[in-house]
Amino acid sequence: MIAYHRLFGAFLICMTGIIGGAGPLHAQTVELLYEEGGVFGDARRVTIGHADEKGTVPPDTSVVRASDRVYFAVRPAGDWTFDPDDKQTLQNITPVQDTSVLVPETLTLVGGEEGARAAVMSMPKSRIDWFAPVTFRHTIDTTSGLSLSEQYAPAYPFLRRAYQEGQRHLDVGRPLRAIRALRPFHGPATPSFSFVDEAKALLDTASTQVLDEARSRFRTLRRDLVSEPDAAGLARLDSFRVRLDSIRPALASYAEARAETDLPVQNRIETLVHSADQLYSDVRSTYRRETLRIFLRGTYDNSRLRLYLAALTQLLVTPDSAFAVSTPQVDPLQPAALDSPRHAELQRRLRSEDWATGFREVVRLVNENIRERNEVFGAEIMKSLRLRRPAAPQPYFEVIAAMNARLAEDQTRFADAWGRALEKVTDVSLLNDLQRWRLASRVAPGTVPERALRLAEEARSHRRAGRLGAANARLQLAARLAEPYAPLYYELGALKQAQGDTLRAREDFRRARALAGAYAPPEVKMLRQLLAQQKYERALTRADSLLQEQSYWLLYLPKARALLGMNRHAEARRVLRGRCEPLNDESHALYALLAEAYAGMDVWEGVRWAVQQAEALRPRRSAFVERVSAVRATATERGLSLTKAAGDSISAEELRRRADTTRGIRTRDRNRPQDD
Numbered sequence: 001m002i003a004y005h006r007l008f009g010a011f012l013i014c015m016t017g018i019i020g021g022a023g024p025l026h027a028q029t030v031e032l033l034y035e036e037g038g039v040f041g042d043a044r045r046v047t048i049g050h051a052d053e054k055g056t057v058p059p060d061t062s063v064v065r066a067s068d069r070v071y072f073a074v075r076p077a078g079d080w081t082f083d084p085d086d087k088q089t090l091q092n093i094t095p096v097q098d099t100s101v102l103v104p105e106t107l108t109l110v111g112g113e114e115g116a117r118a119a120v121m122s123m124p125k126s127r128i129d130w131f132a133p134v135t136f137r138h139t140i141d142t143t144s145g146l147s148l149s150e151q152y153a154p155a156y157p158f159l160r161r162a163y164q165e166g167q168r169h170l171d172v173g174r175p176l177r178a179i180r181a182l183r184p185f186h187g188p189a190t191p192s193f194s195f196v197d198e199a200k201a202l203l204d205t206a207s208t209q210v211l212d213e214a215r216s217r218f219r220t221l222r223r224d225l226v227s228e229p230d231a232a233g234l235a236r237l238d239s240f241r242v243r244l245d246s247i248r249p250a251l252a253s254y255a256e257a258r259a260e261t262d263l264p265v266q267n268r269i270e271t272l273v274h275s276a277d278q279l280y281s282d283v284r285s286t287y288r289r290e291t292l293r294i295f296l297r298g299t300y301d302n303s304r305l306r307l308y309l310a311a312l313t314q315l316l317v318t319p320d321s322a323f324a325v326s327t328p329q330v331d332p333l334q335p336a337a338l339d340s341p342r343h344a345e346l347q348r349r350l351r352s353e354d355w356a357t358g359f360r361e362v363v364r365l366v367n368e369n370i371r372e373r374n375e376v377f378g379a380e381i382m383k384s385l386r387l388r389r390p391a392a393p394q395p396y397f398e399v400i401a402a403m404n405a406r407l408a409e410d411q412t413r414f415a416d417a418w419g420r421a422l423e424k425v426t427d428v429s430l431l432n433d434l435q436r437w438r439l440a441s442r443v444a445p446g447t448v449p450e451r452a453l454r455l456a457e458e459a460r461s462h463r464r465a466g467r468l469g470a471a472n473a474r475l476q477l478a479a480r481l482a483e484p485y486a487p488l489y490y491e492l493g494a495l496k497q498a499q500g501d502t503l504r505a506r507e508d509f510r511r512a513r514a515l516a517g518a519y520a521p522p523e524v525k526m527l528r529q530l531l532a533q534q535k536y537e538r539a540l541t542r543a544d545s546l547l548q549e550q551s552y553w554l555l556y557l558p559k560a561r562a563l564l565g566m567n568r569h570a571e572a573r574r575v576l577r578g579r580c581e582p583l584n585d586e587s588h589a590l591y592a593l594l595a596e597a598y599a600g601m602d603v604w605e606g607v608r609w610a611v612q613q614a615e616a617l618r619p620r621r622s623a624f625v626e627r628v629s630a631v632r633a634t635a636t637e638r639g640l641s642l643t644k645a646a647g648d649s650i651s652a653e654e655l656r657r658r659a660d661t662t663r664g665i666r667t668r669d670r671n672r673p674q675d676d
Helices: 002-020 061-066 086-091 156-171 175-181 196-227 231-257 263-297 303-316 319-323 335-339 341-352 356-373 379-391 396-407 411-424 428-442 450-464 468-482 487-498 502-515 521-532 536-547 553-565 569-583 588-600 604-615 622-637 652-660
Strands: 029-035 044-051 069-077 094-097 106-110 118-124 135-138
Touching: 029 069, 029 135, 086 106, 086 118, 156 175, 156 196, 175 196, 175 231, 196 231, 196 263, 231 263, 231 356, 263 379, 303 335, 303 341, 303 356, 303 396, 303 428, 335 341, 335 356, 341 356, 379 396, 396 411, 411 428, 428 487, 428 521, 450 468, 450 487, 468 487, 487 502, 487 521, 521 536, 521 553, 536 553, 553 569, 553 588, 569 588, 588 604, 588 622, 604 622
Parallel strands: none
Antiparallel strands: 029 044, 044 069, 069 118, 094 135, 106 118
């Protein structure tokens, strides 16, 4: 701050040299009727002008700037002089600015008492408003306004504006802005113009208001947060600490400039900052414990936990984060990544349930863990997630375990956990993210330029808007720039398919397979397309081919659908029970297909059990709801009830055997029909 005041002093010196130089300036004079004429003589007049101590008009610039007083010279107009008897008349001449009367402190006749050619009146410069003309009046006349040249006081406009702006901010209740506006007055402000003392008084008032308001707000926060720490309270505390960060430098400058007289200001600032930091630490620790209880106590029946983990998984596997790393690590999570259109449903649910703030706190916790402990979650939460993973609709535990392994630079554990996540996932979009992240993480940093990623995002925007030509042009360039990153070629092929250009789409798919043959999402979509066209044999052949390389739930399910389409119900049931169910049994689609398979086999106990399981789960696609409805309709036609509880047809030994062979995946219901 001392440096600032030195800089301001240098600014004034600069202004002195540049604007005025060191010589005199032209000064205006005004005329005053001094004595009325009469029988024995003519009227006498005087001229009044801005002068120096010796009565020189105009005064020397450097002399005026160096003085703390203002002088006005009164000179006889014509061939006459002042004598001692004129002194009383001269003292009756009163300078006025606006409605303020300026009382001269001294009046001196220049050149002796007899025959003086000038009288000089003086007053402190602090009484003068340099912007207002000065008029002179006495009993018989008043002059026009005498303007003081700004060039005699170059700092005046700058300081005056600062004072007026500070006054305006304080009048409308913005004391912190007033302190900033009045910064030139934090230290000594020279010359001492008329408003300098008022400006310093404004500073004192503004600083008192800011400190009192901050202290009151802190006390309220402390009372609320100690009694009930929550996400909203933490957000308020964050906002308050940001406010303190802006208050601190402004008040520190003010206090430093007045350290000898205003030491309590400095102490109050530091005490408040320290108290806020301590409160933040205490409340953050308390709230962190409360946040962890959501994970430690919740189950997947808790929709908040399920939603938080779904959103957290999406943030962890955002491919852009994998592009950004040069070593095996996970970038700090950015909730803004969920703002894309494809995550609109997640965002809607977070906001509709008023859980967005709580989720941001979970993200902050995760980012703290990543930054401080190189892990997404610690051992206690990971144990909780591992015990509950059989009931997870998606591989949340596996993804988080994989990221923990990557942060620990354990590639073996990472590959194992990531492989299990790929096997278990039941959502094509999430499968796509998982595979894109793995492919991106294998690409050397900088290999995929930012331009390629930007072009790909632009292409997706154009495609959503129906501008396929523009999307195609951008995606084609992005795919070439991104090599050897394969997913953009798959996107390009899918886009060309949508345009009806199957030949070129096939070329893009071939190029993509050459770069990354195990990238599965396009294959899943192709299988679904074949099934929609009822090309069951081709779908079955392709699914079997793919399953030789990767045992994904999302590949087994189309195989079962193809078998059902070919009326091979027993084989479909074996795929669903033996392959899909051990990987992930939290799927409405799985049990909808099982109900259809059991119906085709005429095993109605199995149908009843499968329908019950399906209806206990949230459907993702209406087509599978329709399958369950069709099975119910068939049962109704046969006069069979599907609401009666199924009998206990599976032994405890069979349940244990099934659990042992499915990596600890629990069986949903002991009342399952006996498999052949």
